Every structure is written in C-alpha cells, then in structure tokens.
Amino acid sequence: MIGHFSAEELASYRAGAIDADRAARISAHLADCARCAGVDSDLAGVTALLAEVPVPPMPDRLTERVQAAIAAESQRRAAGLDAARAGEALTGSTSLDADLAGSPDGVPPQGGRRSPVPLRARSRRRRTRARRSIWTSPLVLGGLAATGVFAVVVIGAAVALSHGTLGPESTAGSQPANSRPLPAPKQPVGGPARQSNNAVGLPSAVQVTYGTASGRARSALVYASGRNFTRANVAASVRSTVSREGMFGTILNGPGSTPSPQTPPTHEHSQSRGTAPAAPEVGGIRVGQIAGCLSAAAISNGVLVVEIAHYQGKPAMIIVSKLIGKSYRVTVLGLRCSASQADVIARITVPKAR
Amino acid sequence: MAEGPGSDAELLRRHVAGDPEAFGELFLRHKDRLWAVAIRTLADPEDAADALQEAMISAFRRAESFRGEAAVTTWLHRIVVNACLDKIRRRSARPEVSGGEERLLDSIAANEVGADPATSSEVSMEVAAALRQLPHDQQVALVLVDMLDYPVAEAAEVLGVAQGTVKSRCARGRARLLPKLAHLRQSGGRAAGESAEPEAVDRSRAVGRNGGNRFGPESVLPAQEGSDEAH
Numbered sequence: 001m002i003g004h005f006s007a008e009e010l011a012s013y014r015a016g017a018i019d020a021d022r023a024a025r026i027s028a029h030l031a032d033c034a035r036c037a038g039v040d041s042d043l044a045g046v047t048a049l050l051a052e053v054p055v056p057p058m059p060d061r062l063t064e065r066v067q068a069a070i071a072a073e074s075q076r077r078a079a080g081l082d083a084a085r086a087g088e089a090l091t092g093s094t095s096l097d098a099d100l101a102g103s104p105d106g107v108p109p110q111g112g113r114r115s116p117v118p119l120r121a122r123s124r125r126r127r128t129r130a131r132r133s134i135w136t137s138p139l140v141l142g143g144l145a146a147t148g149v150f151a152v153v154v155i156g157a158a159v160a161l162s163h164g165t166l167g168p169e170s171t172a173g174s175q176p177a178n179s180r181p182l183p184a185p186k187q188p189v190g191g192p193a194r195q196s197n198n199a200v201g202l203p204s205a206v207q208v209t210y211g212t213a214s215g216r217a218r219s220a221l222v223y224a225s226g227r228n229f230t231r232a233n234v235a236a237s238v239r240s241t242v243s244r245e246g247m248f249g250t251i252l253n254g255p256g257s258t259p260s261p262q263t264p265p266t267h268e269h270s271q272s273r274g275t276a277p278a279a280p281e282v283g284g285i286r287v288g289q290i291a292g293c294l295s296a297a298a299i300s301n302g303v304l305v306v307e308i309a310h311y312q313g314k315p316a317m318i319i320v321s322k323l324i325g326k327s328y329r330v331t332v333l334g335l336r337c338s339a340s341q342a343d344v345i346a347r348i349t350v351p352k353a354r
Numbered sequence: 355m356a357e358g359p360g361s362d363a364e365l366l367r368r369h370v371a372g373d374p375e376a377f378g379e380l381f382l383r384h385k386d387r388l389w390a391v392a393i394r395t396l397a398d399p400e401d402a403a404d405a406l407q408e409a410m411i412s413a414f415r416r417a418e419s420f421r422g423e424a425a426v427t428t429w430l431h432r433i434v435v436n437a438c439l440d441k442i443r444r445r446s447a448r449p450e451v452s453g454g455e456e457r458l459l460d461s462i463a464a465n466e467v468g469a470d471p472a473t474s475s476e477v478s479m480e481v482a483a484a485l486r487q488l489p490h491d492q493q494v495a496l497v498l499v500d501m502l503d504y505p506v507a508e509a510a511e512v513l514g515v516a517q518g519t520v521k522s523r524c525a526r527g528r529a530r531l532l533p534k535l536a537h538l539r540q541s542g543g544r545a546a547g548e549s550a551e552p553e554a555v556d557r558s559r560a561v562g563r564n565g566g567n568r569f570g571p572e573s574v575l576p577a578q579e580g581s582d583e584a585h
Contacts, residue, residue: 006529007529007532008526008529011524011526012522012526014525014528015521015522015528016521017518017522017524039532042532042536043528043529043532046500046528046531046532047528049538050481050496050500050501051501053394053477053478053481053482054478055389055390055393055501055502056399057386057389058385058386058389058403062399062400062402062406065403065407066381066407066410067382069407069410069411070377070378070381070411070414071378073377073414073415074374074377074378075374078372217440217443
C-alpha cells in the first residue's frame, strides 16, 4: 500500500470534480484499500446526513411578515408613481420616518406618502462598496441591545441641524436619555415632519448602511435627539440609551415593551438618483453624509446607534458601536465629517458598570 | 420557462408594469423553496426571514433589470443566496456575540423561543453548526446540492459559477464535514439508523480514529470573509 488519498481528493472523485486519469487511479486504489474505501463511503454518508435534515416550514407569522413588507413596498411604489404623475416635488424627508413604534401589525401606514423614492432611482444598480440602504431591523438590533456591549462614537455635525430641536437650548444636562420622551427632530425640508411614532413622541429612527474600508457593508440605527452630551453626562447617557428600557429598547419594542416584530419600511439611498427628490436626511443631515462619516471614522467594531445631537454644546454625531469587552465606546464626530474626513472630536470609553 | 399567462415571467412583467399584487404572488409561489435555502443557510428562522425579506424587497426593486437570461426562480434564488451571505457576514462581523446567543436574543426579541421543534432536533442543530464552520461558498453549495437536492447545473446557475466549481466546493465541504459529523453517524442515532448506506456507519468508526486525524476537530476554520466571490 503506497499511501492513501485524502478525504478531499476522495470527495472530489465522488463529485466528479477531478480529471479522468486521477479518477482512474483513485478508482483502482479504492478497490484495494479498505481504509480509503471506508472514507469514500463515509463521504456518501455525509451527503445522506445532510439530505436527512428536515426543512422546517416557514412559520405563518414570518410569511406574513414578508408579505407585509412586499405589500408596503408596493404601496410606496404606487405612491411614488402617483406623485410623479402629479408632478409633485417629492420631499424625500418623510420617507425616512421609520415607523418604529407604531403599526404593530408591521404594516406601515396607508397612503404611501412615505416613500417617494422614484422607481428609476431604485432600479439602477447600486452595488457600490458603500451601499447605502436605510431600513430598520428591530430583531437584530434588539439582540445586540440586549448584550449591552457597545462603542459610541460622536461625530461633530457642523451643518444643517434643524434649529428648532437641536439648538443649544435643548441641552439635556446629565439627564439620562430615557428619562423622558425625546422630541423628534423637525424635518428641514418638505412638508410637516411625519411624527409617525406613538403618543409619547419617540424620535424617528432609520437604519443606515455604510461601507467599511474592507468593503463590508454594515449598518447602524440613526436618530436625532438634539440633546446635549457633555463629558460629565456621557457615560450615564450612553448606558441609558443602550439599555433595554432606554431609547434603544423603546425604539425596538415600543413604550409598552411588548415585543412586536415589525416590518420595517425599507428605503434605499442611492447616489445616482437623477431627478430624485432631496436626499434623505436624519436630523437635517443627509444620510449619504452620515454613511460617509461612519466609513471615514473607521470604527472597527460596527456601529449600532448614531445619535444626531450635541457634544459640549456643539452639533455632533454620537455613534454607538459594539465593542469587544465590557465597555461602551463613545466617539464624537463633528459635522464637518465626510467620507474623506472623520472629524473626530472625541473618543470616550464608558465602562458598562451601572 | 413558460411564458404564458400566470407564468413567472408574466408575473414579473405585470409587476414591472405596476401591478401591485404580482410580486406578492410570485413570492407566495416560490416561498417554500426560497425559505428552504434561507433556513438551511442561516439555521435561525428570524435570520432566515430577515434575509428572505431583504431579498424580496431587493428583487421587487430590481425587477426592471431582470433580463430573462435565467429563469425567474433562478434569479430569485440568487438574490436570496446573496442576502443570506450578507447576513452571515454581518454575523461574523460581530464576533463578541456568539451565534447561539445572538439567535437566542433575537428569539427573545421576537417573543418566541424555540419556535420550531423540527429545527431543534439535535442532529439538525449539529449539522447546522458544522455547516456554519465551513467557508461560506462551500456551505451554500452544500445547502443547495446536498441538503435541498438541487442539480449541480441549477446550483451553478444560482451561484453564478461553473458547474465544476460547484462540484469542487461540495467536495471540499463534504471532506471538511466528515470529521465533524462522524460522531453523529456512529452514535446510533436517527441519522445512522436511516442512513442510506449502513456500511458507512460501521466504517465511520475507522475514520474517527484514523482519517479523523487529518481533519481533526482542531481543523475547524473560522468563517472566511474572503472566500466568497464578490457578487
């Protein structure tokens, strides 16, 4: 007996993925070698084992969820077509109000005013490295929130914040984030801000997908609070934000903390929008800029929450991302940040300890 | 691919033309197979539904760009597979949350734990866990070919690669699974009892002792980000 074939070679033989000469040699060898023949039949056993694993049927609840998402998308499309026909200037801004706390059945409100992104822009290929889509994924975020492991980055936002809600007078001091409902930001363009949340006035949030240097797509929940972070209150604010009871959990589960899986409105932000309406914004900052800032900030562990707020009285983006270990990390970026420059104001580590 | 009324292609055309119901119909028509791909690739029902939903919304929007070179089902499968791979990458980009914990947390968030008794069977769980340790390309190839019995040609079309590539991915994946699954087949459990080749059960012991060394438990590779082609 001169040596044996590796399992991979034998598997390739079985799969017909090797050339005829080699196959003939293996075939001859198998006739003589009990060990290799055993491996060969074990490989057949692997396939058999895989084939035996039952496929659980799709639960009705999940089927309905996907159906609802498709129906909602259909409504948005119809609304976009209607609006285009009417020659209306589409505002874009309302489309970003993720209806996170409302519509417990997972179906966004009827009427379709919420997603005027034209079909033309949507149908274009946009598989860029920094693909930017906006949608909410409460389930995933819920799971992460529960781990309590985050890093926070604050990006300074020097532009376009809506003054009504984000002015310095809205300083929250050391008040924890969840001690009272936060006001929703005014939408700077277009019609009335769509305060689509429930009576307690939770801020609207969107999920922004951004690209990392390595080309991966990651996403983060973004919302505008306008509150003021300071060196003194940042730790408490961050802890409360990411707690189940805090902003994060409330956004995810609604004020009653009754988990209700929802069909997130799905929006995409495309750079090649053509005649598209004004780009989507959160707290007056274009989603495209936010995505660029996140990419530029090179946050290694994936951003989870971005809060459009203030830091030491100046407009800033506060980015919460996961961190390995038992600390939150807070990074503060100024609003001059862009895809090419992060404009980091501060990086702060906040121990998880309560 | 039939082109007649009610065909997939016709439904997609109606969708592109503005029919608000057409895409939902297409989804319902193919959801079982698409779901099977997603749940087998991702193991977790919530993740699978997320991926399926993302894929359907993406297909909804991209329908205009569908040129009909492939069957509509193949096109849908491809989008679902890509959504699943995205999901896997996002998972592995969060190393501090192990897969199990994460799924549990997701289940809790969805107010439902252990949703499906079928998926919680020990063998299924172990097979799923072993599969997840494979490079993504091998994992997906095995899901399509071995688990869901897609012909190699169809799997190749879904994955957008040559048939030979599918074969070799499957072969490498099976070889890697061998030591990981050997214990299932020698444990006399359900899988062994129902094995199509009883002979394999006996010989798996020998593999565990001998061949197993080459592919021992320590050869587990982390999920490889770079192993998938860009898609």
